[in-house]
Amino acid sequence: MANSKYEYVKDYETPDKLPLDNWIVVRIDGRGFHKFTTKYGFEKPNDKKGMDLMNAAAMAVMTELPDIVISYGISDEYSFVLHESCTLFERRASKLVSTVVSTFTAYYVHLWSQHFPELPLTLPLPTFDGRAVPYPSIKRMRDYLSWRQVDCHINNLYNTTFWALIQLGGLDAKAAEKELAGTLSADKNEILFSRFKINYNNEAEIWKKGSVVFRDYELVEPGASVDETPKMPVNLAEVEISKTQAEKEKKRRAKARITLQHLDIIKDDFWERRPWVLSNKPGQIPKQT
């Protein structure tokens, strides 16, 4: 309605549309979470309640933004993958990033008291920043997620050993760091087992694999569906679908339960059994038993 001689300042906005056909990863990171987790006495190396809160916030983000096909979280970071055909906010980077960050933050703050009832939030509050990265093919996008999951493994093995040396071995941080300098994975596994009787393989999957969030449909038997559903479709955005069809799919997608699991997303198996993640076409709702 309003119209004034000052309106010309709108012309200074610069376009920030992310390139078409690209998978868009919006990654958020906790700001100053080292200090934040110390303030609230988070357990080391991993705090279950803290991660549960991260996961709850991520699931809320996926519920509110159906264009996100999969999310992956470790520590104080979460990556949200938007489908290559996504047209949300005309793919404008600032709108996408700010909406994801705002929604995640809102739920993190709001749900805090459910996860930490005994620890009221005080100022300064927890906040997150974010960025969007475009990946021009399924391979690149999967390599991005593989990068985060390998990071999860390497960091968690290190942290598990580091804190075992301190909590069980009685070392201080400096000594533990020195002990681990230059060690390989095998060395850390050996330290854990020989000194502390810890078999790293028995550690909880949530720490070894990180947290994967996606919509839950009936798994597809690898090989079985090859004819109908291309495992690695060259260009999914291509397939033209009628408005009615799109409407139906939206409803089925909305009905799908969002699930949190801790499993390998580097190998093909995860993706072959859940073709809907890459196709963004809803699968079969699992029968209730």
Next chain:
Amino acid sequence: MANSKYEYVKDYETPDKLPLDNWIVVRIDGRGFHKFTTKYGFEKPNDKKGMDLMNAAAMAVMTELPDIVISYGISDEYSFVLHESCTLFERRASKLVSTVVSTFTAYYVHLWSQHFPELPLTLPLPTFDGRAVPYPSIKRMRDYLSWRQVDCHINNLYNTTFWALIQLGGLDAKAAEKELAGTLSADKNEILFSRFKINYNNEAEIWKKGSVVFRDYELVEPGASVDETPKMPVNLAEVEISKTQAEKEKKRRAKARITLQHLDIIKDDFWERRPWVLSNKPGQIPKQT
């Protein structure tokens, strides 16, 4: 620490540094606030508790991000102005926007129960999106703020009259809209006064002027300080200051009270009496009386 064959995916991040020497305006907007304010029964045309919450969140953002020199809010939007010499996050747009949006959202959600103790937040939660716009001169940046303040005036006069027609005049929304179609400011003032004995000039400044947030130092007498402090310095980033000096200024800035006022920021007077807003050099802390 982690290093893997997948790390190359970092190369797909694209730079989004905002241009040097530019004032940066980060504006946030409530997402779906029409529905949101209806759900919580916000008063029409303006809800004082709702605006107080917006202002409280904005003041928290300014406290946490000292690079912001002034903020301006109306309705469900808030604009934060970062100084042209700001180097926060290397001026990366996504970091700046996401941090402002996340901080604002965190405080909005966290402080909600203080402003609406009788109305617990339910899902979906309130969220905000944001964008950053660079303005290459003080004039352009001030014109941006003038644009928002003129918008504030035009919208508020319309809304005040519209809701008077409904709440006091017994019209329904459609009839009120029809009544106002094509009217000028003078017409609306006349409707308010002749039919409802409302003198628009007596309406609260918070609705007529919007909310201006800035650091509070001793006002400078217009004209008095002209020799020392250029009213409209050509290039403030230019002035080289020593590290020690910068450290001192940072401390003085941190000590400054952040103030919320409702006044005209279109005319020169506001800016001339508060040279620190444009110079980002802390002024004199007001004497307590």
Next chain:
Amino acid sequence: MANSKYEYVKDYETPDKLPLDNWIVVRIDGRGFHKFTTKYGFEKPNDKKGMDLMNAAAMAVMTELPDIVISYGISDEYSFVLHESCTLFERRASKLVSTVVSTFTAYYVHLWSQHFPELPLTLPLPTFDGRAVPYPSIKRMRDYLSWRQVDCHINNLYNTTFWALIQLGGLDAKAAEKELAGTLSADKNEILFSRFKINYNNEAEIWKKGSVVFRDYELVEPGASVDETPKMPVNLAEVEISKTQAEKEKKRRAKARITLQHLDIIKDDFWERRPWVLSNKPGQIPKQT
């Protein structure tokens, strides 16, 4: 060597790297060529000497910039396709565009006198502008070229009929335009044949198909080579090759003759028989007979 207090101005350069993995199309267009071709009396609808000069300039560009895998020209425009794995100038848009445009212009001006010995160039000189567009998959890049070739067909059929009406039918431009308004391809073919005994199919390929420039190796029998060379590799940049191998390929590529042909590049056949265009791996040099 030089170093001064002014050197900071370099920081105002903004990065313009084109996204990784994308095919890059640099298209150049003649500036004001309508006026230019009139000035030198180019034949209508098509001038063979003018197109020969365009093609000669394009072949020179391809010789100097081996990262270009294929080029396509019609009228006063030429599109140069850089391979998705291209790292020339770190993929900086302005360097790529300006180098292609400068090289094309240099040859166009330099070779003019060979193609138009009787018509010395006078001021203002012919110039070209350019732009770079990234395409994230082979399909998109081929669709770009198909777009240009369909344009070529549609424009040439129209122009051929338009100028037949004028040159053979005695109409003026306005009447010819009116005659063609709303006609379909079949109508234009019919006009050409029934009124002027022109069978459009017999027109020269250079006008019907445009000009395709690429490196010349032995054609591959469709189907035959499928096992070794993926027809449509998902990600060619992926394949790691040793430095020695790269050096060898560079030499073979340099030896390859650059060929100009006028054929269909919309259908798969062109691409399947010349796998080196998409793979950027040199094929077999044709045996001389």
Next chain:
Amino acid sequence: MANSKYEYVKDYETPDKLPLDNWIVVRIDGRGFHKFTTKYGFEKPNDKKGMDLMNAAAMAVMTELPDIVISYGISDEYSFVLHESCTLFERRASKLVSTVVSTFTAYYVHLWSQHFPELPLTLPLPTFDGRAVPYPSIKRMRDYLSWRQVDCHINNLYNTTFWALIQLGGLDAKAAEKELAGTLSADKNEILFSRFKINYNNEAEIWKKGSVVFRDYELVEPGASVDETPKMPVNLAEVEISKTQAEKEKKRRAKARITLQHLDIIKDDFWERRPWVLSNKPGQIPKQT
């Protein structure tokens, strides 16, 4: 006219509008000019015919693109400054850069034979690349030009001494380089004078100052015009002028002679006496005598 199912590929073009209110510097650089100047036996340290050709090409560029207010050239590079209010090609970087580069190249190649009649151009031809850099204030833009002119001075003093040591002193390149390592300006002046009786101050201005190209109007007496024409206007784009006025100015600008001079553009004097360079408002055409 043409319209096909492939036309969607146009959506992959990305906007590259340069920011409003910014001065735009398009700098072009000779590609591989070290090799090129060796091939044609350019004189060392400076070749007058070569620089004359550069200057002739630059003057042609300024004639064809009246939005350029000043140009500055040294060696194989030339910088063209577009006025901050320039709207040419909607300020699209690729169009601006490619047009300047193409025009410069066309004239360089075309005028070659006039400057080097005895040396016909052979392949590969001379080419240039280019880039555009936005500067958000007069100060930044002038600092850019100062940077280039300081570079000119430093390089020319070095080169003059280096080649004196070789051509007059009988040293080889390696020995000359070693001799100059770590020397200051005063040292080089001393070497030139004591060993070769060369007073650097007496060297030609074209090499000491570089080449400045601008439109020629009557000089303004410094101080005299201060009241009417702001020396350093805050925002020139601001001033609204009528269409008729703009038309008149365009004609006067077209009539203005483009002049090539070799003078200091670092100090204020140049700019104060030629206010039209910054204002882009045509001045008084000098009276012919």
